[in-house]
Each structure stands twice: as C-alpha cells, then as structure tokens.
Amino acid sequence: MRLTSIKLNDFRDLYLYQLKDLYYTENQIIEAMPKMIEAATSTELQSAFRTHLEQTKSQRQRLEKIFGRLNMEPEEEKSSAAAGLIDDGSYMVKADGDPAVRDAGLIAAAQxxxxxxxxxYGCARTYAHRLGFHEDANVLQKxxxxxxxxDKKLTALAESHINAEAQHATRRY
Ligand SMILES: [Fe+2]
Known part of the structure; x- marks a missing residue:
C-alpha cells in the first residue's frame, strides 16, 4: 500500500502521471531484459528479446523528449503493477526444470x-491529443x-514452435 497520495488538480496532472508511470516501466524493463535474454534457450526468442531491449531504449529516449517539450526533467512514478509484472518475469527467469517450458513461460511473462x-500508452496518447499535444500523441501512438x-511477434514465436516444444518436453521428475 502506498503511503502518499497523488494530487490530480487537472487533466494534465493525470497525463503526467501516465508518462511517469511509463517512464518507470521502460526503465525497469531495460534493467530486467538482459536476464530474460540470458534465460531464453531459443535463439529466436533471444533475438526477439534483444530487439525489444534496443527498441525499449529508444522508447525511453522518446519519453525523455516528451518530458523535455513539457519543460520537465524526466521523472518516474513507481508503479506497483509494473514492478509486480516485471518481478513475475524475473521469477520465470529463475525457474528450474525444462528450458523449453521456461521459454514458453518467459513469453507469457513478457506479453x-x-x-x-x-x-x-493508449491512455497517454488519447490524453495528449485531448490536451493539444498532437506531436507527442503521434510519438506515443508510434x-x-x-x-x-x-506482442504479435511473441505470439507468433509461441505458436510456431515454442509452445509445442514446451508441450513435448520430457518429464524427468
Ligand atoms: Fe516499451
């Protein structure tokens, strides 16, 4: 439970809250992703995660530019939900057992x-448009x-072979 409460005086405050939450989330993903890459056994999954890590770094930069256009320093708002989802991903990273099953679990966590x-991003994009920050809305849409x-790429990977390999993993226990 949080000990402080946020002040939402206007719609812009709510928009900023979304941006800060997203900034926190992207930073956490950048920190967690190398471990997910390392834990993945499938080379295709590793490369999908690697691509996503690079993309996430560029997303962080684009968020920083949005803060800059609002004349603000980039700021994080700790999201318990994001922290929990990323923690679940780390839990999967450390899973014992069959690596093929873990790969399928890593995809589920990442999705x-x-x-x-x-x-x-959907909320932030909609708010940006409403507030007249159309350039930022376009960045957020991108x-x-x-x-x-x-998300679609991960589904395709899971459905093309990773789930099948997980299903056929031999039970050794
Ligand atoms: Fe992202």
Missing amino acids: RIEHYEMAG ILDEEGQT
Whole structure:
C-alpha cells in the first residue's frame, strides 16, 4: 500500500502521471531484459528479446523528449503493477526444470508486461491529443504500435514452435 497520495488538480496532472508511470516501466524493463535474454534457450526468442531491449531504449529516449517539450526533467512514478509484472518475469527467469517450458513461460511473462504498456500508452496518447499535444500523441501512438508488434511477434514465436516444444518436453521428475 502506498503511503502518499497523488494530487490530480487537472487533466494534465493525470497525463503526467501516465508518462511517469511509463517512464518507470521502460526503465525497469531495460534493467530486467538482459536476464530474460540470458534465460531464453531459443535463439529466436533471444533475438526477439534483444530487439525489444534496443527498441525499449529508444522508447525511453522518446519519453525523455516528451518530458523535455513539457519543460520537465524526466521523472518516474513507481508503479506497483509494473514492478509486480516485471518481478513475475524475473521469477520465470529463475525457474528450474525444462528450458523449453521456461521459454514458453518467459513469453507469457513478457506479453503480460507488453499489455500493461499498451494500456498505458493508449491512455497517454488519447490524453495528449485531448490536451493539444498532437506531436507527442503521434510519438506515443508510434510506441504503442511497436508494443503491439512485439506482442504479435511473441505470439507468433509461441505458436510456431515454442509452445509445442514446451508441450513435448520430457518429464524427468
Ligand atoms: Fe516499451
């Protein structure tokens, strides 16, 4: 439970809250992703995660530019939800057992994080338009599209072979 409460005096405050939450989330992903890359056994999954890490770094920079255009220093708002989803991902990283099953689990964890981001970017984009920050709204839409593409790519990887390999993993216990 949080000990402090946020002040929402106007719609712009709510927009800033979304941006700070997304900035926190992207930073946490950048920190966690190398461990997910290392834990992945499938080379395709590793490369998908690697691409996403590079993309996430560029998303962070674009968020920093949005803060700059608002004459603000980039700021994080700790999201318990994002922290929890990323923690679940780290839990999967450390999973014992069959690596093929863990790969499928890493995809499931990563997709949960993607969906969290998609919800956040969708709101932030809509708020930016309403507030007249159309350039920023376009940037946020572009990032939202990237998150959507990553999500689809992970689904395709899971469905093309990773889930099947997980299903056929021999039970040794
Ligand atoms: Fe992202």
